[in-house]
Structures are given as structure tokens and as C-alpha cells.
Amino acid sequence: MKAETRGIHGGYEESRFLGSSAVPIFSTVSYAHLTAEEIEEVFAGKKPGYIYTRISNPTTSILETRIAELEGGIGCIATSSGMGAISATIMALLKSGEHLVSASGIFGGTISLFDKTLKRFGVDTTFVDSDEAEDFESAVNEKTKAIFIEAIGNPKMNVVDIPGIAEVARKHNIPLILDNTLISPYILKGYESEADIVIHSSTKYINGHGTAMGGLLTDTGRYDWSSGSFDDIRELSKEYRNLAFLVWVRNLIYRDLGCCPSPVNSFFMLQGLETLCFRMEKHVENARRLAKWLEENKDVKWVNYPGLPSSPYYGRVEKLFNGKGGGLLTFGLGSREKAFRFINSLEIAKNLANLGDAKTLVIHPASTIFHEFSDEEREAMGVTEDMIRVSVGIENIEDIIGDFDKAITTAMEE
Ligand SMILES: *Cc1c(COP(=O)(O)O)cnc(C)c1O
Numbered sequence: 001m002k003a004e005t006r007g008i009h010g011g012y013e014e015s016r017f018l019g020s021s022a023v024p025i026f027s028t029v030s031y032a033h034l035t036a037e038e039i040e041e042v043f044a045g046k047k048p049g050y051i052y053t054r055i056s057n058p059t060t061s062i063l064e065t066r067i068a069e070l071e072g073g074i075g076c077i078a079t080s081s082g083m084g085a086i087s088a089t090i091m092a093l094l095k096s097g098e099h100l101v102s103a104s105g106i107f108g109g110t111i112s113l114f115d116k117t118l119k120r121f122g123v124d125t126t127f128v129d130s131d132e133a134e135d136f137e138s139a140v141n142e143k144t145k146a147i148f149i150e151a152i153g154n155p156k157m158n159v160v161d162i163p164g165i166a167e168v169a170r171k172h173n174i175p176l177i178l179d180n181t182l183i184s185p186y187i188l189k190g191y192e193s194e195a196d197i198v199i200h201s202s203t204k205y206i207n208g209h210g211t212a213m214g215g216l217l218t219d220t221g222r223y224d225w226s227s228g229s230f231d232d233i234r235e236l237s238k239e240y241r242n243l244a245f246l247v248w249v250r251n252l253i254y255r256d257l258g259c260c261p262s263p264v265n266s267f268f269m270l271q272g273l274e275t276l277c278f279r280m281e282k283h284v285e286n287a288r289r290l291a292k293w294l295e296e297n298k299d300v301k302w303v304n305y306p307g308l309p310s311s312p313y314y315g316r317v318e319k320l321f322n323g324k325g326g327g328l329l330t331f332g333l334g335s336r337e338k339a340f341r342f343i344n345s346l347e348i349a350k351n352l353a354n355l356g357d358a359k360t361l362v363i364h365p366a367s368t369i370f371h372e373f374s375d376e377e378r379e380a381m382g383v384t385e386d387m388i389r390v391s392v393g394i395e396n397i398e399d400i401i402g403d404f405d406k407a408i409t410t411a412m413e414e
Helices: 003-009 036-043 058-071 082-093 108-121 133-139 162-171 231-257 263-295 314-321 336-345 375-380 397-413
Strands: 075-079 099-103 124-128 144-150 176-179 197-201 215-219 302-304 328-332 361-363 387-391
Touching (some): 003 058, 003 263, 058 075, 058 263, 075 082, 075 231, 082 108, 082 144, 082 176, 082 197, 082 231, 099 133, 124 133, 133 144, 162 176, 215 231, 263 328, 263 397, 336 397
Parallel strands (some): 099 124, 099 144, 176 197
Antiparallel strands (some): 075 215, 197 215, 302 328, 361 387
């Protein structure tokens, strides 16, 4: 099955659910078993079955199977948010005294997790301010347990050398974790990215309508857990082979962190997946047209969209994402005051912190998402005072451009 078909049918058999054509929402905490012996076997992992929704749930399982199929991976775990998926993955792999190599210029919440929260637990992160594999390799030391990157840096809009960094990770026998939120499994399939673990904030394009929080972590099956340097997971691989990482996460880290999604939210994600392919095409096309229009506008000081032929990342977008540069762009009008006036003058586009919604969304990152960082830190992350971030929606592009045209004119007048 191709992605469009899998997004609609993957992981679901109506006959197992009384013929229900829509995936049912199993709004239950627990699962009754016929005998004490049976529940004992389920607890021991000797018999498949459900115990408690913090560990697994039938609605969520269908979402996980559908994502694993779309990604070409061996399994997926759905979480309560994108941050939940990143936290569970990192806490499953690293312990106190160990080291992580991460791209810089990534999602602010992830930087905060690595630099503030995990630091308190003795996990040290080196942020690499480069897009090139050799700089990632230079940051790896004998304590490094994983490399973390984003497909398109948010809000830096940079595209790192994903296959080159995957090669570095293989050479050092550590997993590469790719946050592919901005590109989606439709544009870049997890397995084909060459990453070992692929993360999505499904809150964004997968949900697609700004109605539910969620996260996903998928094991692409590329990393050999039986020969890795993770003692506990290597031990588990004797019984569970390459599913060892997912078993380790589900039965310990995920269960203990309590980052399970609500089954209702899993339903929203399944519904979003049905139209993901079509929405992504439109997000990309609208973003490309808006970026081109902004680039030609005399009042616009700069535009960052990796899908523009003038972008230094366009070659990588062509090679890695089949020419599709995603739906997010940033631009500047020269000052924070102009950015604020522009945002205040918009009528169609909404001013809010989400991205990947059907609606066009704008935000001033320096004063919001990055407010807790110092001026120097913001500058290092490429978050300028005049930066406006746009998540281009799927409205008619002429309406979006018309809205931006009027708001830019007003921002310049006053
Ligand atoms: C939003 C986002 C996250 C965090 O996801 P939540 O669902 O908000 O927890 C992580 N990575 C990227 C790239 C994001 O855009």
C-alpha cells in the first residue's frame, strides 16, 4: 500500500470491532480478564492483552500500527505530546553521567529539556551549531549515547545532512534520533531517513486541525539493539530481539513516566492521518507561493524557507524531501515594532504558538516561545528580534497573500 492508502486503512480491521467503519474510541482505564491465571499471563508478557491504558489501549494501538506502517518501522509508541515522546526516548537511552549530541536551532521546548531539565539528572548535552556531519562527529565522545536532530530546524529553518549524520551515528554505534515533525511521515518516511528512532509531535501536521496534543516515537528497525552499548536493552534483546527498545520503553520508561495519550486524542490523530497526504501537499504549495511573494516584496528584509530555490538548503530539500520544503517559514520586516504591528494587523492569520494547523498561524518567537532565553542565547539560536514565524495553512493562497499584503503595508506606514 502507498502512503495515501495506509493513512486511511493501516492497522485496522473492521471485522475485529463489530464492523465499525470508524476506529472505535476505547474510553476505558482497565481491561477485565476471565480468570486470575489469564491476567497473570498478561502481566508476565506471556499472553498478549491489555492491562491498563497508561501502558496500552486498543484505539492507541491502531494509531501506533498505522504510524509504524507509514514510517516503514518495526513499531511505534504514541505519547501524550511531542515532548512526551522526546522525554521517553532520551530517558530510555541515557542515564546520569552520559552525553547527548544535539543539533542547535531546534524546537525551544526540546532545548529546554536537554539544557535545563535533563541537566539536573546528570545528562550532558553538546549543541552543534552546524549542519554538517563532521561537526556532529567532533562532538561525539566516549560517553555519547545518541545524536538528536530535526528534519527542518524550528525556527532556524535549516536542513542538516541527515544521511551524513546517520553515517556518523553508525560508525560510533549509537542511535540517531530524528524529530521529523515539520516534514511528516508522508514527505519523509522514517525508515528512508536512515534515522534509528523517529519522533513526531502529532499535535502538528498529523492532527492537522489544532484539536489534540500527541507524540509518536517509532523504531525504524535500523539499530541493532543486540550489539549496542545499552546494557539493559541488549539483555532484553535476547528474548525480544529487535523489539527490545520498544519493550524497554513501554514496560518501564513510558509506563513510569505516565506519558500515555488519551484514547480520544488517538482517535483525533487517526482522523488526521486520513487526510495528511493531501493537506501536506497544500501546506507545501501555499508555503512555497507565500515565500516567493515575500521574497519579491520590497518591505520584507529577509525570508527563510528551505523550499525556495534561493535557500542554501534547497539542494538538500530536493534530495531528501523530494523538493518539498514543509509548511513553515520565517521572515523579517527589520524590527520588533514592525513585527508586532504586522501581527496586530492580520485578519485571517491567527497569532498563536501552534503550527501545522489547517489555519495560517503567525507568532513572534523572540517574545514568546524563546522569552526565557537571554539575548545572546536567542542570537545563537538564530532567533532575531524582527523574526516572524508563519505556519502556512491550507486556505486559498490568494486570501493569505492578500492578508499579508495589507498587514505589511500597515506595519510600514505607522
Ligand atoms: C511542537 C514541537 C515539539 C513538541 O511537541 P508538543 O506536542 O508540543 O509537545 C517537538 N518538536 C517540534 C519540531 C515541534 O514543532
